Every structure is written in C-alpha cells, then in structure tokens.
Amino acid sequence: MKHWWALVALGTAQFLMVLDTSVMNVSISQLVEDFDTEVTAIQAVITLYALVMAAFMIVGGRLGDILGRRRMFLVGLVVYGAGSALTAVAPTLWVLTLGWSVIEGLGAAMVLPAMAALVAESYRGRDRAVAYAVIGGLAGAGIAVGPMLGGWMTTYLTWRLVFAGEVVVVLAVLLCRRVIPTPAPAGPRPRLDGVGAALSAVGLALGVLGVLQSSTWGWVQPRNPPFTVFGFAPTLFVVGAGVAVLAVFRHWERRREDRGTDPLVHLSLLRRPVLRAGLMTLLSQNLILLGLFFAIPLYLQVVQGFDAFQTGLRLLPVSATMLVTSLCASPLGQVMGPRRVVRLALAILAAAVVWLLATIDPVIDDAQFAGAMALLGVGIGLLASQLGNIVQSGVGEEERSEAGGLQFTAQNLGSALGTALIGSILVGALAHAFTTQVADEPRLSAETREQVGVRLEAGITFVSTDQVRSAGERAGLPPSEVKAITDSYASAQLDGLKAAILATGGVALVSFLMTSHLPTARSGRPPEPGSGAAPGGANGSTDRA
Structure with a gap:
C-alpha cells in the first residue's frame, strides 16, 4: 500500500488543475456581475487559462528533464498556489486574468508533464494502467466536485473561497513531498x-x-x-x-x-501512429467537454435563470458518470481493445449530443436533460480510461516528460479551442438568428429594425432576455415592439445554443477518422514502453524514427 502514497500526492495535483476550471464554468454569471463585464470577457479568461497551459506545457516538460521532474513538480505547485492566492483576492478582471489565467496556467504547465512522467516512472505494467485510471478518475472527480462545490460557494458564500482552499491543498501536498520519488537521471540533461x-x-x-x-x-x-x-x-x-x-x-x-x-520537442515522436492518434483524440475529447461546459452553463444560468448551485446540481449527472466510468472502464481496453473502447466512447458522445439537443427548450425537462448529461459522462469517462495509458505506452522511459508535455498540450489546446470555438459558434449563430428574426418580425417598424441592426453591427453578446427587455424600454420603444424584440432574442438564444452543441457532435464524428492507428490488443499486459512496440500488433507499432 505504501507505494500508492505517491499517486495520492500526484493525483491531488491533477484534481486541482481540473477543479477550478469547472468552478469558473458554473460561476460565469456571477463573475460577469462581480466584475461588471460581459460573457465574452469571461470566455476570454477561461480560454486564456487553457491556452497558457497549452503554450507552455512542452516547455514545462523539457524543464522537468533539465531541472528534475520532482523539483519541477514542486516548484510548479508553488507557482500555482501563488496564482490561486492572487485569484482569491482579485479586485478587477485584469488581476483575475493575471492570477488565474497566467500564473496558475504557468504553474499547471510545470506540474502536469512532471506529474505524468512521475506516474509512469513510479509504476509498471498493470499498476501503471491502474495509476492512469486513477489519475483520469481524479480528473473526473475534479469535474464532479467543481460544479457542486463552486456552485454552492458562489451562491451562498463566494467563489473566491474555492481558490483560497486550493492554496491550503497545495501547502498540504508540499508538506507531504517526501512520498514523491526522486527518479534517477535517465542520461545527460538536455538544454532548453x-x-x-x-x-x-x-x-x-x-x-x-x-x-x-x-x-x-x-x-x-x-x-x-x-x-x-x-x-x-x-x-x-x-x-x-x-x-x-x-x-x-x-x-x-x-x-x-x-x-x-x-x-524543444522531438517531432519524430509524432510520426508514431499510436502516439499521434492518442494525442489527436485527447484534443477532441477536451474540445467537446470544455465546449459543452461553456455552452451548457449559459443555457442553465442565462436562459433558465438558475443560480450557480442549481447549475451545479444539473451538471452532477455528467460529473458522476464520468468519474465512475473512468475509474471502472480501464479493464475494457484489455477485453475489447483500446481502439474499440474509444470508438464506442465517440459513438456514445454523438448520441448524447443528439439527446441533449432535444432538451434545449425554453422550459427545461429535468429528467431528459439529466439522462443526456449522464450519457455524455459515460462517453467522456470511457475516453479518459484509455487515452493516458495509450499515449504513455507509445514512448520509452527517457521520453516520459516529453510525452507528458505533448499529452497535456493536446488536452489544453483542446480545452482552449473548445471554449473559444464553441463560444464563437454560439455567439455567431445567436447574431445570425437574431438578425434574421428581427428582419422577418412584422411587429417591428422599419425604424426599429434599423436601430437594432446598428446595435448588432456594434457586436452582440449572450445576455438574459430581461436585459434585452430593459434595453428596449430604455430606448423608448413601444411595449409591443419590446416584446417582439425580446421574443426574437429568446428564440435566437436557443438557436445559438443548439448550433454550438451540434458542433461538438460533429467533432465527435470527425474524431472517428483519428482512431485507425489506436492499439487493438484485447488481452494481456501491454509491452513495456521501452520494448520498441506499443500494444496493438501492426496497427499499434510505434514506428520509431
């Protein structure tokens, strides 16, 4: 049992990195109010956090090779804790961006590649598969706890307490640093x-x-x-x-x-079909997940009017099934083969998106929505149970940090693109639908249509219908025209949300094209990464260059 204590410390770091993203997603409306800003500004803050991690993840992995992975893990935790402390007291949006998006993002870029390499170096064979399943499960736990904890804190106390709590957890891990092994150098240290x-x-x-x-x-x-x-x-x-x-x-x-x-990175690694396919599927997984976790809270908070805690409750099914599935589905790779598990997961995600689209209505059907979200969690959990082990099984011991850097670069680039791309599709579809509906609305005068058109040219954002109604009243429009504009905007909101969610289903279907080189081995323990082959026979060859 003693050798699993290192996994507890390393997994706690993974939990933290995921936790505050999900906290931010359920707190969007409150953040908009607290910092007197717009949804697009919070979208930019969330995107920048993932982008900073993606941009510096490979650098973090390389610094781990140079300075030592254990040392980089601990230094990264200190940086991350400092960012959490600044975020907890941020008085303005710019300070929030500096503390959360930049400093925490840089700390995570130091921690995560080192964490992935330390897990791989600390465990072998079946223990390694279990370790990666636990890491994936803890990531799922962060997503599970984040909406509930963040929603409750935001609604009844303040979201700032979550980040203050992260500082305490970081200090606890640093105090327990002796359980984290110090790997022997694998060779001469590279230069940055x-x-x-x-x-x-x-x-x-x-x-x-x-x-x-x-x-x-x-x-x-x-x-x-x-x-x-x-x-x-x-x-x-x-x-x-x-x-x-x-x-x-x-x-x-x-x-x-x-x-x-x-x-900085040996591009020859990307010529290995298993590694390349695993990284692309990781990118797709996070694009889908973070895209939905940006769009769905907007539907729940802005359209349905739920507070952060009520939003967290409705996200609980996806979080719970993701956690359970990621922890329990690791053996499926040995029974069905990782490729089949991943393809099954993508099919489930596409089905969940179709079901979810059917629930996006002015009045939510809680049972249908919960079912769709639970199915979504099963699909993401199946992916999480396989992809970490696939990526790390495609490289040798001396390439652990580099592979970890690529792994988390793919994940966070997917997260950044998910929030940016899906948010862009949402706002673009909202603008198009609202413009069309205003142009076709017979209750509006030509002068009002022109006035709305001028406002649309200046940009549109995702706000509540109450705000649209108030804006119409302040403009001195007749009550019938205010109602017409409000109704048109409410319909456009749903069109925008459906377009954004449909786009994630399209990503899931396109991702099938990336799975042809994933391992197909159905039983037995995968060969050790240093043996020159990854699981899966001919299709699982690492194609070493």
Missing part, C-alpha cells in the same frame, strides 16, 4: 530550446486568439474588429499567422535535430 519555446507559444497563441475573437471580429465579413485586412475581418489572417509561425517552429526543430542539438 528558447527559440523553439517562443515560436511554439506565439504560434499557438495566435491561432487560438483568432478563433476566440471570431465572434467579435467576424470570420470573413468584418463585424466589429479593431482593424481590417484588405476590407476583410482579421480573424483568418491571425489564424494563418499562427499556422505560419508553427510551420517555422517545425522547421526550426527539425534543423536542431539534424544538427544533433536538443530540440
């Missing part, structure tokens, strides 16, 4: 590729920034951008600039490998 680190961070940041701002700037036709490019919205140009910088990063890394100097 500073140019590669800068290129990867800038490329990822530009790409996600463009997607995030698309709801404000527009994709092609400019909506309300700070500037235009040849008369077009800057969105695609910013995304394209990010892709170009990442192409330069790829060239730079290959050049360093060819010269025999230490790259």
